[in-house]
Amino acid sequence: MSYITTKGFLLRIVPYRDNDVILDILTSEYGLITCSARNIRRKNGSLQQNISPFIFAEFELFYYRDRYQLNSSEIIEHFSPLAEDIQRLTCLSHLSELVMDILRYQPKATKIYAFWAYASYSIVYQEDPIFKTYLAQLKFVTDQGFSPWIENCLICHDLIQTEIFHFYLNKGGILCDKPSCRKHGVDSSIVLLHQANISAIFYLINLPYEKCFNIKIELELRDEFILFSKRYVNTVMEKEYKKLDILTTMEKFEKGIYE
Ligand SMILES: [Zn+2]
Structure with a gap:
């Protein structure tokens, strides 16, 4: 039983039970971490403010019996254009699907973290x-x-x-x-x-x-x-x-x- 604190990109959020979600977080130290987050979804389906797609954040995770559970998160980079730009959001959503298709089989692939950092920045902030x-x-x-x-x-x-x-x-x-x-x-x-x-x-x-x-x-x-x-x-x-x-x-x- 232990806590870890790590920075990472939130690649995917999958609804789970009524108020919970499963998060796929790409970290530099641990590769891909899949963790559950309890009571994150509100009644109307929206997420609590400290969790949203593709953020870069510091996550505090609770580790017990080979499973991670989210304890808290603090957003470092919101990638705020995503909130209003369906085109950029769709682009990142596509890229995360592709990246997850590889990470699923190689969760410790180390180079992918740097790739995602540069690629997501360019998709969110640059032209075309x-x-x-x-x-x-x-x-x-x-x-x-x-x-x-x-x-x-x-x-x-x-x-x-x-x-x-x-x-x-x-x-x-x-x-x-x-x-x-x-x-x-x-x-x-x-x-x-x-x-x-x-x-x-x-x-x-x-x-x-x-x-x-x-x-x-x-x-x-x-x-x-x-x-x-x-x-x-x-x-x-x-x-x-x-x-x-x-x-x-x-x-x-x-x-x-x-x-
Ligand atoms: Zn030839």
């Missing part, structure tokens, strides 16, 4: 949170060992010199146009990428967290990057993430594109 989220999710799966192969042809390793690259999702990399290489790719898995987006992916993979979320690309290439990031992450995670779809639909609607 949707693009930031697609950058962040690609960086995240790369860190987990699913790096897209973009330096040369995945099969023959020849340098590819072209304006538009053929990225084969089924192989996880680009292929040159030699028939002996292309025969390894499945046509339905091709995503076309301009040279500028190949460079953007290269920088994203190689730059540290402090810099990689500042990558900018021309507006004409933004949709291409987003489509690649979406299909690539869904492919490597073997899951269709859907939370961001509503935002891209709204974006098209605002631009006057109806499908």
Whole structure:
């Protein structure tokens, strides 16, 4: 029986019984901590003020028989734009779903804490949170060992010199146009990428967290990057993430594109 005090990001809040919730807290010292919090929900379903989605806080937890229970919490960073910005909130909610899908199996993964700190800051406070989220999710799966192969042809390793690259999702990399290489790719898995987006992916993979979320690309290439990031992450995670779809639909609607 003991108490621990730790700082962490609140990644997920799941309602439990009438007034309780289960919290998933990402900490730097202990990795992911799942704890119960009693009597946190009010009658109208809202949460007490010291708990809200994605806050960074100092948590005091009670540890007993392999379980954690929340004793108190003190918010350090509210990420206040989230309270009024459904777009940024949806972006973080999507990213936390992806991050939790990995943390569930590797709760002690240490690098994820720094990733979340930089990625969430950039999504909450910087311009174009949707693009930031697609950058962040690609960086995240790369860190987990699913790096897209973009330096040369995945099969023959020849340098590819072209304006538009053929990225084969089924192989996880680009292929040159030699028939002996292309025969390894499945046509339905091709995503076309301009040279500028190949460079953007290269920088994203190689730059540290402090810099990689500042990558900018021309507006004409933004949709291409987003489509690649979406299909690539869904492919490597073997899951269709859907939370961001509503935002891209709204974006098209605002631009006057109806499908
Ligand atoms: Zn080749």
